[in-house]
Amino acid sequence: MFSNISLKFKLWLALGLVWLGLISLGTYSAIDAHTRLLDERFAALDNILDVAVNIAGAYRAKAANGEMSPEDAQKATLTQWNLLRYRNNGYVYAATMSQVSLVNPGRPELVGKDASGMTDAKGNHPYADLTALARTEGRGYISAWSKKPGTQDITEKISALRLVPGWDWVVAAGLYVDDVEAAYRAILIGHLAFVLAAGLVSSLVMVLIIRNIERSLGGEPAFAAKVANRIADGDLAFQVKVKAGDQGSLLFAMARMRASLEDVIRQFLESAETISSSASQIAAGNSDLSGRTEQASSSLERTAGRMNELTEAVEQTAGNARAANTLVTNAASLAQQGQQAVEQVVGAMAGIEEASAKIGDISSTIEGISFQTNILSLNAAVEAARAGEQGKGFAVVASEVRTLAHRSATAAKEIKELIDTTVRRVQTGAGHVSKTGEVMSEIVSGVQRVTGIMADIAAASSEQSQGITEVNRSVTEMDGATQQNAALVEEAAAAAAALNEQAQRLREVVAVFRIA
Numbered sequence: 001m002f003s004n005i006s007l008k009f010k011l012w013l014a015l016g017l018v019w020l021g022l023i024s025l026g027t028y029s030a031i032d033a034h035t036r037l038l039d040e041r042f043a044a045l046d047n048i049l050d051v052a053v054n055i056a057g058a059y060r061a062k063a064a065n066g067e068m069s070p071e072d073a074q075k076a077t078l079t080q081w082n083l084l085r086y087r088n089n090g091y092v093y094a095a096t097m098s099q100v101s102l103v104n105p106g107r108p109e110l111v112g113k114d115a116s117g118m119t120d121a122k123g124n125h126p127y128a129d130l131t132a133l134a135r136t137e138g139r140g141y142i143s144a145w146s147k148k149p150g151t152q153d154i155t156e157k158i159s160a161l162r163l164v165p166g167w168d169w170v171v172a173a174g175l176y177v178d179d180v181e182a183a184y185r186a187i188l189i190g191h192l193a194f195v196l197a198a199g200l201v202s203s204l205v206m207v208l209i210i211r212n213i214e215r216s217l218g219g220e221p222a223f224a225a226k227v228a229n230r231i232a233d234g235d236l237a238f239q240v241k242v243k244a245g246d247q248g249s250l251l252f253a254m255a256r257m258r259a260s261l262e263d264v265i266r267q268f269l270e271s272a273e274t275i276s277s278s279a280s281q282i283a284a285g286n287s288d289l290s291g292r293t294e295q296a297s298s299s300l301e302r303t304a305g306r307m308n309e310l311t312e313a314v315e316q317t318a319g320n321a322r323a324a325n326t327l328v329t330n331a332a333s334l335a336q337q338g339q340q341a342v343e344q345v346v347g348a349m350a351g352i353e354e355a356s357a358k359i360g361d362i363s364s365t366i367e368g369i370s371f372q373t374n375i376l377s378l379n380a381a382v383e384a385a386r387a388g389e390q391g392k393g394f395a396v397v398a399s400e401v402r403t404l405a406h407r408s409a410t411a412a413k414e415i416k417e418l419i420d421t422t423v424r425r426v427q428t429g430a431g432h433v434s435k436t437g438e439v440m441s442e443i444v445s446g447v448q449r450v451t452g453i454m455a456d457i458a459a460a461s462s463e464q465s466q467g468i469t470e471v472n473r474s475v476t477e478m479d480g481a482t483q484q485n486a487a488l489v490e491e492a493a494a495a496a497a498a499l500n501e502q503a504q505r506l507r508e509v510v511a512v513f514r515i516a
Contacts, residue, residue: 377402
Protein backbone atom coordinates (compact mmCIF):
# COMPACT_ATOMS: atom_id res chain seq x y z
CA MET A 1 0.00 0.00 0.00
CA PHE A 2 2.77 2.45 0.94
CA SER A 3 4.56 1.71 -2.32
CA ASN A 4 1.57 3.04 -4.25
CA ILE A 5 1.83 6.47 -2.62
CA SER A 6 3.39 9.20 -4.74
CA LEU A 7 6.80 10.61 -3.94
CA LYS A 8 5.41 14.09 -3.28
CA PHE A 9 3.02 12.74 -0.66
CA LYS A 10 5.88 10.77 0.92
CA LEU A 11 8.00 13.91 1.10
CA TRP A 12 5.16 15.94 2.68
CA LEU A 13 4.61 13.06 5.08
CA ALA A 14 8.32 13.20 5.93
CA LEU A 15 7.93 16.92 6.61
CA GLY A 16 5.01 16.18 8.94
CA LEU A 17 7.14 13.61 10.74
CA VAL A 18 9.87 16.23 11.07
CA TRP A 19 7.36 18.60 12.70
CA LEU A 20 6.15 15.81 14.97
CA GLY A 21 9.73 14.99 15.90
CA LEU A 22 10.54 18.62 16.61
CA ILE A 23 7.44 19.05 18.78
CA SER A 24 8.19 15.81 20.62
CA LEU A 25 11.79 16.84 21.11
CA GLY A 26 10.73 20.28 22.36
CA THR A 27 8.17 18.78 24.75
CA TYR A 28 10.64 16.25 26.08
CA SER A 29 13.30 18.92 26.46
CA ALA A 30 10.86 21.20 28.35
CA ILE A 31 9.79 18.40 30.69
CA ASP A 32 13.41 17.43 31.23
CA ALA A 33 14.30 21.08 31.91
CA HIS A 34 11.45 21.33 34.48
CA THR A 35 12.71 18.19 36.20
CA ARG A 36 16.27 19.46 36.21
CA LEU A 37 15.16 22.82 37.64
CA LEU A 38 13.36 21.09 40.50
CA ASP A 39 16.35 18.83 41.07
CA GLU A 40 18.64 21.86 41.16
CA ARG A 41 16.36 23.66 43.67
CA PHE A 42 16.02 20.58 45.84
CA ALA A 43 19.79 20.08 45.67
CA ALA A 44 20.24 23.67 46.87
CA LEU A 45 17.83 23.01 49.77
CA ASP A 46 19.66 19.83 50.68
CA ASN A 47 23.01 21.62 50.58
CA ILE A 48 21.89 24.46 52.90
CA LEU A 49 20.31 21.96 55.29
CA ASP A 50 23.54 19.94 55.30
CA VAL A 51 25.35 23.14 56.28
CA ALA A 52 22.82 23.84 59.03
CA VAL A 53 23.02 20.32 60.44
CA ASN A 54 26.83 20.45 60.31
CA ILE A 55 26.82 23.77 62.23
CA ALA A 56 24.60 22.22 64.92
CA GLY A 57 26.80 19.16 65.06
CA ALA A 58 29.93 21.27 65.48
CA TYR A 59 28.52 23.25 68.41
CA ARG A 60 27.05 20.13 69.98
CA ALA A 61 30.50 18.55 69.87
CA LYS A 62 31.99 21.60 71.58
CA ALA A 63 29.37 21.30 74.31
CA ALA A 64 30.14 17.63 74.70
CA ASN A 65 33.85 18.45 75.04
CA GLY A 66 33.14 21.05 77.71
CA GLU A 67 34.25 23.97 75.61
CA MET A 68 30.84 25.64 76.13
CA SER A 69 27.59 24.88 77.81
CA PRO A 70 24.74 23.19 75.92
CA GLU A 71 22.67 26.38 76.16
CA ASP A 72 25.47 28.48 74.64
CA ALA A 73 25.94 25.88 71.93
CA GLN A 74 22.23 26.06 71.03
CA LYS A 75 22.26 29.87 71.05
CA ALA A 76 25.35 29.96 68.82
CA THR A 77 23.70 27.48 66.45
CA LEU A 78 20.52 29.57 66.21
CA THR A 79 22.61 32.69 65.60
CA GLN A 80 24.43 31.01 62.73
CA TRP A 81 21.18 29.62 61.28
CA ASN A 82 19.63 33.06 61.35
CA LEU A 83 22.48 34.31 59.15
CA LEU A 84 22.33 31.51 56.53
CA ARG A 85 21.11 32.54 53.07
CA TYR A 86 20.87 30.84 49.70
CA ARG A 87 19.66 31.82 46.22
CA ASN A 88 19.28 35.52 47.01
CA ASN A 89 16.58 35.69 49.73
CA GLY A 90 16.36 32.05 50.71
CA TYR A 91 16.72 31.27 54.45
CA VAL A 92 16.36 28.44 56.98
CA TYR A 93 13.82 28.22 59.76
CA ALA A 94 13.64 25.83 62.72
CA ALA A 95 11.32 24.67 65.50
CA THR A 96 11.30 22.25 68.36
CA MET A 97 9.46 18.99 68.10
CA SER A 98 6.79 20.63 70.27
CA GLN A 99 6.27 23.14 67.42
CA VAL A 100 7.87 26.16 69.14
CA SER A 101 9.50 28.42 66.54
CA LEU A 102 13.26 28.83 67.06
CA VAL A 103 14.38 30.71 63.93
CA ASN A 104 12.28 32.34 61.17
CA PRO A 105 13.94 35.32 59.38
CA GLY A 106 10.83 35.71 57.21
CA ARG A 107 8.48 36.01 60.19
CA PRO A 108 10.60 36.97 63.20
CA GLU A 109 7.47 37.64 65.27
CA LEU A 110 6.89 33.88 65.55
CA VAL A 111 10.25 33.16 67.23
CA GLY A 112 9.74 31.69 70.76
CA LYS A 113 6.00 31.17 70.23
CA ASP A 114 3.95 28.02 69.80
CA ALA A 115 3.22 27.64 66.10
CA SER A 116 1.13 24.50 66.31
CA GLY A 117 -2.06 26.39 65.55
CA MET A 118 -0.61 28.26 62.57
CA THR A 119 -2.28 27.53 59.21
CA ASP A 120 -1.44 28.44 55.61
CA ALA A 121 -3.71 30.02 53.01
CA LYS A 122 -5.39 26.69 52.30
CA GLY A 123 -5.85 25.68 55.96
CA ASN A 124 -2.88 23.33 56.26
CA HIS A 125 -0.76 23.22 59.46
CA PRO A 126 2.80 23.52 58.20
CA TYR A 127 4.55 23.20 61.57
CA ALA A 128 2.47 20.16 62.49
CA ASP A 129 3.32 18.58 59.14
CA LEU A 130 6.99 19.57 59.63
CA THR A 131 7.39 17.90 63.04
CA ALA A 132 5.31 14.88 62.10
CA LEU A 133 7.47 14.08 59.06
CA ALA A 134 10.68 14.72 61.04
CA ARG A 135 9.50 12.40 63.79
CA THR A 136 8.67 9.55 61.39
CA GLU A 137 11.24 9.95 58.58
CA GLY A 138 13.93 12.27 59.94
CA ARG A 139 13.93 14.13 56.61
CA GLY A 140 11.65 14.90 53.66
CA TYR A 141 9.60 17.56 51.91
CA ILE A 142 6.34 19.36 52.77
CA SER A 143 4.18 21.77 50.79
CA ALA A 144 2.47 24.96 52.05
CA TRP A 145 0.62 27.91 50.48
CA SER A 146 1.27 31.48 51.49
CA LYS A 147 1.82 35.01 50.19
CA LYS A 148 5.17 35.51 48.59
CA PRO A 149 7.05 38.48 50.12
CA GLY A 150 6.52 41.62 48.05
CA THR A 151 3.39 40.29 46.31
CA GLN A 152 -0.24 39.54 47.12
CA ASP A 153 -0.25 36.24 45.25
CA ILE A 154 -0.82 32.98 47.13
CA THR A 155 2.09 30.79 46.06
CA GLU A 156 3.04 27.19 46.81
CA LYS A 157 6.23 26.79 48.83
CA ILE A 158 8.04 23.46 49.11
CA SER A 159 10.23 23.01 52.19
CA ALA A 160 12.92 20.43 52.84
CA LEU A 161 13.46 19.39 56.46
CA ARG A 162 16.03 17.60 58.59
CA LEU A 163 15.87 16.31 62.17
CA VAL A 164 18.76 17.68 64.27
CA PRO A 165 20.10 14.73 66.29
CA GLY A 166 20.45 15.18 70.10
CA TRP A 167 18.53 18.42 70.43
CA ASP A 168 15.08 17.30 69.28
CA TRP A 169 14.94 20.13 66.73
CA VAL A 170 13.84 20.22 63.11
CA VAL A 171 15.43 22.63 60.63
CA ALA A 172 13.89 23.44 57.24
CA ALA A 173 14.44 25.56 54.12
CA GLY A 174 11.91 26.32 51.40
CA LEU A 175 11.50 27.63 47.87
CA TYR A 176 8.58 29.13 45.99
CA VAL A 177 7.39 26.98 43.15
CA ASP A 178 6.48 29.98 41.01
CA ASP A 179 10.22 30.75 40.64
CA VAL A 180 10.71 27.31 39.14
CA GLU A 181 7.61 27.69 37.01
CA ALA A 182 8.75 31.10 35.76
CA ALA A 183 12.14 29.66 34.79
CA TYR A 184 10.36 26.68 33.24
CA ARG A 185 8.11 28.94 31.20
CA ALA A 186 11.12 30.88 29.94
CA ILE A 187 12.79 27.63 28.91
CA LEU A 188 9.55 26.36 27.37
CA ILE A 189 9.16 29.55 25.34
CA GLY A 190 12.77 29.20 24.15
CA HIS A 191 12.16 25.58 23.17
CA LEU A 192 8.93 26.47 21.37
CA ALA A 193 10.72 29.28 19.52
CA PHE A 194 13.48 26.86 18.54
CA VAL A 195 10.95 24.23 17.42
CA LEU A 196 9.03 26.82 15.42
CA ALA A 197 12.20 28.21 13.79
CA ALA A 198 13.58 24.74 13.09
CA GLY A 199 10.21 23.65 11.73
CA LEU A 200 9.95 26.66 9.45
CA VAL A 201 13.51 26.19 8.21
CA SER A 202 12.90 22.46 7.74
CA SER A 203 9.65 23.20 5.90
CA LEU A 204 11.38 25.69 3.62
CA VAL A 205 14.26 23.29 2.99
CA MET A 206 11.84 20.42 2.43
CA VAL A 207 9.79 22.46 -0.06
CA LEU A 208 12.98 23.32 -1.94
CA ILE A 209 14.05 19.67 -1.79
CA ILE A 210 10.66 18.50 -3.06
CA ARG A 211 10.81 20.91 -5.98
CA ASN A 212 14.43 20.00 -6.69
CA ILE A 213 13.64 16.28 -6.54
CA GLU A 214 10.68 16.76 -8.87
CA ARG A 215 12.93 18.64 -11.30
CA SER A 216 15.74 16.10 -10.87
CA LEU A 217 13.55 13.02 -11.32
CA GLY A 218 11.20 14.42 -13.95
CA GLY A 219 8.43 12.16 -12.68
CA GLU A 220 7.58 9.52 -10.12
CA PRO A 221 10.39 7.14 -9.07
CA ALA A 222 8.08 4.20 -9.77
CA PHE A 223 7.87 5.23 -13.42
CA ALA A 224 11.66 5.70 -13.53
CA ALA A 225 12.10 2.25 -11.97
CA LYS A 226 9.75 0.77 -14.59
CA VAL A 227 11.80 2.37 -17.37
CA ALA A 228 15.05 1.13 -15.81
CA ASN A 229 13.64 -2.41 -15.47
CA ARG A 230 12.59 -2.48 -19.13
CA ILE A 231 16.07 -1.33 -20.14
CA ALA A 232 17.62 -3.91 -17.79
CA ASP A 233 15.46 -6.60 -19.43
CA GLY A 234 16.90 -5.61 -22.81
CA ASP A 235 13.76 -3.90 -24.10
CA LEU A 236 14.85 -0.78 -25.96
CA ALA A 237 11.92 -0.67 -28.38
CA PHE A 238 9.94 2.04 -26.57
CA GLN A 239 9.98 5.79 -26.04
CA VAL A 240 10.35 7.56 -22.66
CA LYS A 241 7.99 10.53 -22.39
CA VAL A 242 9.37 13.56 -20.56
CA LYS A 243 7.90 16.94 -19.76
CA ALA A 244 8.27 19.79 -22.21
CA GLY A 245 11.45 21.75 -21.58
CA ASP A 246 12.95 18.99 -19.41
CA GLN A 247 16.67 18.87 -20.17
CA GLY A 248 18.24 17.73 -16.90
CA SER A 249 15.97 15.25 -15.09
CA LEU A 250 16.57 11.58 -14.42
CA LEU A 251 13.85 10.55 -16.87
CA PHE A 252 15.39 12.76 -19.56
CA ALA A 253 18.78 11.12 -18.88
CA MET A 254 17.18 7.66 -19.01
CA ALA A 255 15.52 8.57 -22.32
CA ARG A 256 18.90 9.63 -23.69
CA MET A 257 20.47 6.47 -22.24
CA ARG A 258 17.83 4.29 -23.94
CA ALA A 259 18.39 6.02 -27.28
CA SER A 260 22.18 5.84 -26.89
CA LEU A 261 22.02 2.18 -25.88
CA GLU A 262 19.86 1.46 -28.91
CA ASP A 263 22.44 3.08 -31.20
CA VAL A 264 25.32 1.37 -29.38
CA ILE A 265 23.68 -2.06 -29.55
CA ARG A 266 22.92 -1.59 -33.24
CA GLN A 267 26.53 -0.58 -33.92
CA PHE A 268 27.69 -3.36 -31.61
CA LEU A 269 25.84 -5.97 -33.64
CA GLU A 270 27.34 -4.61 -36.85
CA SER A 271 30.82 -4.49 -35.29
CA ALA A 272 30.43 -8.02 -33.93
CA GLU A 273 29.67 -9.27 -37.44
CA THR A 274 32.69 -7.40 -38.80
CA ILE A 275 34.94 -8.65 -35.98
CA SER A 276 33.78 -12.22 -36.49
CA SER A 277 34.50 -12.06 -40.24
CA SER A 278 37.87 -10.33 -39.69
CA ALA A 279 38.82 -12.81 -36.97
CA SER A 280 38.10 -15.70 -39.34
CA GLN A 281 40.29 -14.11 -42.03
CA ILE A 282 43.03 -13.38 -39.49
CA ALA A 283 42.89 -16.97 -38.24
CA ALA A 284 43.22 -18.32 -41.80
CA GLY A 285 46.06 -15.89 -42.59
CA ASN A 286 47.84 -16.74 -39.35
CA SER A 287 47.52 -20.44 -40.10
CA ASP A 288 49.15 -19.95 -43.53
CA LEU A 289 51.77 -17.65 -42.00
CA SER A 290 52.46 -20.23 -39.31
CA GLY A 291 53.22 -22.88 -41.98
CA ARG A 292 55.47 -20.51 -43.90
CA THR A 293 57.22 -19.47 -40.72
CA GLU A 294 57.85 -23.10 -39.82
CA GLN A 295 59.33 -23.68 -43.31
CA ALA A 296 61.53 -20.61 -42.90
CA SER A 297 62.58 -21.84 -39.47
CA SER A 298 63.49 -25.26 -40.94
CA SER A 299 65.48 -23.60 -43.75
CA LEU A 300 67.28 -21.40 -41.25
CA GLU A 301 68.14 -24.45 -39.16
CA ARG A 302 69.68 -26.13 -42.22
CA THR A 303 71.46 -22.89 -43.13
CA ALA A 304 72.76 -22.64 -39.58
CA GLY A 305 74.12 -26.19 -39.89
CA ARG A 306 75.81 -25.38 -43.22
CA MET A 307 77.19 -22.17 -41.75
CA ASN A 308 78.65 -24.15 -38.84
CA GLU A 309 80.37 -26.49 -41.32
CA LEU A 310 81.56 -23.51 -43.38
CA THR A 311 82.83 -21.84 -40.23
CA GLU A 312 84.82 -24.94 -39.33
CA ALA A 313 86.23 -25.17 -42.90
CA VAL A 314 87.15 -21.49 -42.95
CA GLU A 315 88.75 -21.80 -39.54
CA GLN A 316 90.73 -24.81 -40.81
CA THR A 317 91.72 -22.85 -43.95
CA ALA A 318 92.75 -19.93 -41.78
CA GLY A 319 94.86 -22.29 -39.68
CA ASN A 320 96.44 -23.78 -42.81
CA ALA A 321 97.06 -20.28 -44.17
CA ARG A 322 98.73 -19.31 -40.93
CA ALA A 323 100.85 -22.51 -41.08
CA ALA A 324 101.71 -21.86 -44.76
CA ASN A 325 102.57 -18.29 -43.88
CA THR A 326 104.91 -19.62 -41.21
CA LEU A 327 106.50 -22.06 -43.72
CA VAL A 328 106.83 -19.37 -46.39
CA THR A 329 108.38 -17.05 -43.84
CA ASN A 330 110.87 -19.78 -42.94
CA ALA A 331 111.52 -20.42 -46.66
CA ALA A 332 112.10 -16.72 -47.21
CA SER A 333 114.57 -16.75 -44.36
CA LEU A 334 116.34 -19.79 -45.83
CA ALA A 335 116.31 -18.19 -49.32
CA GLN A 336 117.91 -15.07 -47.91
CA GLN A 337 120.50 -17.25 -46.21
CA GLY A 338 121.09 -19.09 -49.58
CA GLN A 339 121.41 -15.77 -51.37
CA GLN A 340 123.99 -14.69 -48.85
CA ALA A 341 125.84 -18.02 -49.30
CA VAL A 342 125.77 -17.64 -53.13
CA GLU A 343 127.07 -14.12 -52.79
CA GLN A 344 129.88 -15.48 -50.62
CA VAL A 345 130.59 -18.21 -53.26
CA VAL A 346 130.63 -15.57 -56.01
CA GLY A 347 133.12 -13.59 -53.95
CA ALA A 348 135.24 -16.72 -53.39
CA MET A 349 135.15 -17.59 -57.11
CA ALA A 350 136.25 -14.08 -57.94
CA GLY A 351 139.15 -14.53 -55.51
CA ILE A 352 140.04 -17.87 -57.11
CA GLU A 353 139.91 -16.31 -60.56
CA GLU A 354 142.19 -13.52 -59.40
CA ALA A 355 144.57 -16.02 -57.76
CA SER A 356 144.55 -18.16 -60.94
CA ALA A 357 145.45 -15.11 -62.99
CA LYS A 358 148.35 -14.41 -60.65
CA ILE A 359 149.45 -18.06 -60.87
CA GLY A 360 149.26 -17.77 -64.69
CA ASP A 361 151.50 -14.74 -64.50
CA ILE A 362 153.92 -16.66 -62.29
CA SER A 363 153.85 -19.59 -64.77
CA SER A 364 154.61 -17.18 -67.61
CA THR A 365 157.51 -15.84 -65.58
CA ILE A 366 158.78 -19.39 -64.90
CA GLU A 367 158.39 -20.19 -68.59
CA GLY A 368 160.40 -17.10 -69.48
CA ILE A 369 163.06 -18.02 -66.92
CA SER A 370 163.17 -21.58 -68.36
CA PHE A 371 163.55 -20.17 -71.85
CA GLN A 372 166.36 -17.89 -70.76
CA THR A 373 167.94 -20.75 -68.77
CA ASN A 374 167.77 -22.91 -71.86
CA ILE A 375 169.44 -20.13 -73.88
CA LEU A 376 172.10 -19.81 -71.21
CA SER A 377 172.60 -23.58 -71.15
CA LEU A 378 173.02 -23.54 -74.94
CA ASN A 379 175.49 -20.74 -74.60
CA ALA A 380 177.26 -22.67 -71.84
CA ALA A 381 177.37 -25.79 -74.03
CA VAL A 382 178.83 -23.75 -76.87
CA GLU A 383 181.44 -22.31 -74.56
CA ALA A 384 182.16 -25.79 -73.10
CA ALA A 385 182.65 -27.12 -76.60
CA ARG A 386 185.04 -24.37 -77.24
CA ALA A 387 186.89 -25.14 -74.07
CA GLY A 388 187.45 -28.66 -75.12
CA GLU A 389 188.34 -31.25 -72.57
CA GLN A 390 188.19 -28.76 -69.81
CA GLY A 391 184.76 -27.80 -70.61
CA LYS A 392 183.27 -31.30 -70.55
CA GLY A 393 182.13 -31.15 -67.00
CA PHE A 394 180.65 -27.74 -67.52
CA ALA A 395 179.00 -29.05 -70.72
CA VAL A 396 177.40 -31.86 -68.72
CA VAL A 397 176.13 -29.35 -66.21
CA ALA A 398 174.89 -27.14 -68.96
CA SER A 399 173.16 -30.11 -70.54
CA GLU A 400 171.47 -30.94 -67.24
CA VAL A 401 170.55 -27.33 -66.78
CA ARG A 402 169.11 -27.28 -70.25
CA THR A 403 167.19 -30.44 -69.53
CA LEU A 404 165.87 -28.96 -66.32
CA ALA A 405 165.05 -25.74 -68.09
CA HIS A 406 163.21 -27.69 -70.75
CA ARG A 407 161.37 -29.69 -68.17
CA SER A 408 160.59 -26.47 -66.24
CA ALA A 409 159.32 -24.87 -69.39
CA THR A 410 157.22 -27.94 -70.14
CA ALA A 411 155.90 -28.00 -66.61
CA ALA A 412 155.25 -24.28 -66.65
CA LYS A 413 153.41 -24.69 -69.92
CA GLU A 414 151.32 -27.51 -68.52
CA ILE A 415 150.66 -25.51 -65.36
CA LYS A 416 149.68 -22.55 -67.46
CA GLU A 417 147.35 -24.73 -69.49
CA LEU A 418 145.86 -26.15 -66.31
CA ILE A 419 145.55 -22.70 -64.81
CA ASP A 420 143.96 -21.41 -68.00
CA THR A 421 141.56 -24.33 -67.95
CA THR A 422 140.90 -23.72 -64.27
CA VAL A 423 140.42 -20.02 -64.85
CA ARG A 424 138.01 -20.75 -67.67
CA ARG A 425 136.15 -23.19 -65.49
CA VAL A 426 136.21 -20.78 -62.53
CA GLN A 427 134.92 -18.04 -64.81
CA THR A 428 132.24 -20.40 -66.08
CA GLY A 429 131.40 -21.36 -62.46
CA ALA A 430 131.44 -17.72 -61.44
CA GLY A 431 128.98 -16.99 -64.24
CA HIS A 432 126.78 -19.86 -63.10
CA VAL A 433 127.11 -18.75 -59.48
CA SER A 434 126.28 -15.18 -60.49
CA LYS A 435 123.26 -16.42 -62.35
CA THR A 436 122.42 -18.54 -59.33
CA GLY A 437 122.68 -15.42 -57.14
CA GLU A 438 120.34 -13.56 -59.46
CA VAL A 439 117.93 -16.49 -59.40
CA MET A 440 118.23 -16.63 -55.59
CA SER A 441 117.50 -12.90 -55.46
CA GLU A 442 114.44 -13.43 -57.61
CA ILE A 443 113.50 -16.41 -55.40
CA VAL A 444 113.91 -14.26 -52.27
CA SER A 445 111.81 -11.50 -53.83
CA GLY A 446 109.19 -14.05 -54.90
CA VAL A 447 109.23 -15.69 -51.47
CA GLN A 448 108.85 -12.26 -49.85
CA ARG A 449 105.91 -11.51 -52.13
CA VAL A 450 104.48 -14.94 -51.37
CA THR A 451 105.05 -14.23 -47.67
CA GLY A 452 103.08 -10.96 -47.96
CA ILE A 453 100.37 -12.69 -49.97
CA MET A 454 100.19 -15.55 -47.43
CA ALA A 455 100.04 -13.01 -44.58
CA ASP A 456 97.21 -11.26 -46.42
CA ILE A 457 95.55 -14.62 -47.02
CA ALA A 458 95.95 -15.54 -43.33
CA ALA A 459 94.55 -12.16 -42.21
CA ALA A 460 91.72 -12.40 -44.74
CA SER A 461 91.02 -15.98 -43.64
CA SER A 462 90.94 -14.83 -40.00
CA GLU A 463 88.63 -11.94 -40.85
CA GLN A 464 86.55 -14.27 -43.00
CA SER A 465 86.37 -16.72 -40.10
CA GLN A 466 85.23 -13.95 -37.75
CA GLY A 467 82.73 -12.68 -40.32
CA ILE A 468 81.35 -16.16 -40.92
CA THR A 469 81.17 -16.65 -37.13
CA GLU A 470 79.17 -13.42 -36.87
CA VAL A 471 77.00 -14.54 -39.79
CA ASN A 472 76.54 -17.91 -38.11
CA ARG A 473 75.57 -16.17 -34.87
CA SER A 474 73.15 -13.94 -36.77
CA VAL A 475 71.68 -16.95 -38.54
CA THR A 476 71.30 -18.69 -35.18
CA GLU A 477 69.60 -15.62 -33.74
CA MET A 478 67.41 -15.41 -36.85
CA ASP A 479 66.56 -19.06 -36.36
CA GLY A 480 65.61 -18.38 -32.72
CA ALA A 481 63.64 -15.29 -33.71
CA THR A 482 61.90 -17.25 -36.47
CA GLN A 483 60.98 -19.98 -33.99
CA GLN A 484 59.67 -17.33 -31.61
CA ASN A 485 57.77 -15.77 -34.50
CA ALA A 486 56.34 -19.17 -35.28
CA ALA A 487 55.22 -19.52 -31.67
CA LEU A 488 53.80 -15.99 -31.73
CA VAL A 489 52.02 -16.71 -34.99
CA GLU A 490 50.50 -19.82 -33.42
CA GLU A 491 49.47 -17.74 -30.41
CA ALA A 492 48.05 -15.09 -32.74
CA ALA A 493 46.13 -17.79 -34.58
CA ALA A 494 44.80 -19.09 -31.28
CA ALA A 495 43.96 -15.53 -30.21
CA ALA A 496 42.18 -14.92 -33.51
CA ALA A 497 40.19 -18.11 -33.01
CA ALA A 498 39.38 -17.03 -29.46
CA LEU A 499 38.44 -13.58 -30.78
CA ASN A 500 36.12 -15.19 -33.28
CA GLU A 501 34.57 -17.26 -30.52
CA GLN A 502 34.22 -14.19 -28.30
CA ALA A 503 32.65 -12.28 -31.19
CA GLN A 504 30.11 -15.08 -31.58
CA ARG A 505 29.38 -15.04 -27.85
CA LEU A 506 29.21 -11.23 -27.90
CA ARG A 507 26.72 -11.37 -30.71
CA GLU A 508 24.65 -13.88 -28.72
CA VAL A 509 24.80 -11.64 -25.63
CA VAL A 510 23.87 -8.49 -27.51
CA ALA A 511 21.03 -10.37 -29.19
CA VAL A 512 19.21 -10.17 -25.83
CA PHE A 513 18.46 -6.48 -26.50
CA ARG A 514 15.41 -5.69 -28.57
CA ILE A 515 15.75 -2.59 -30.70
CA ALA A 516 13.32 -0.88 -33.01
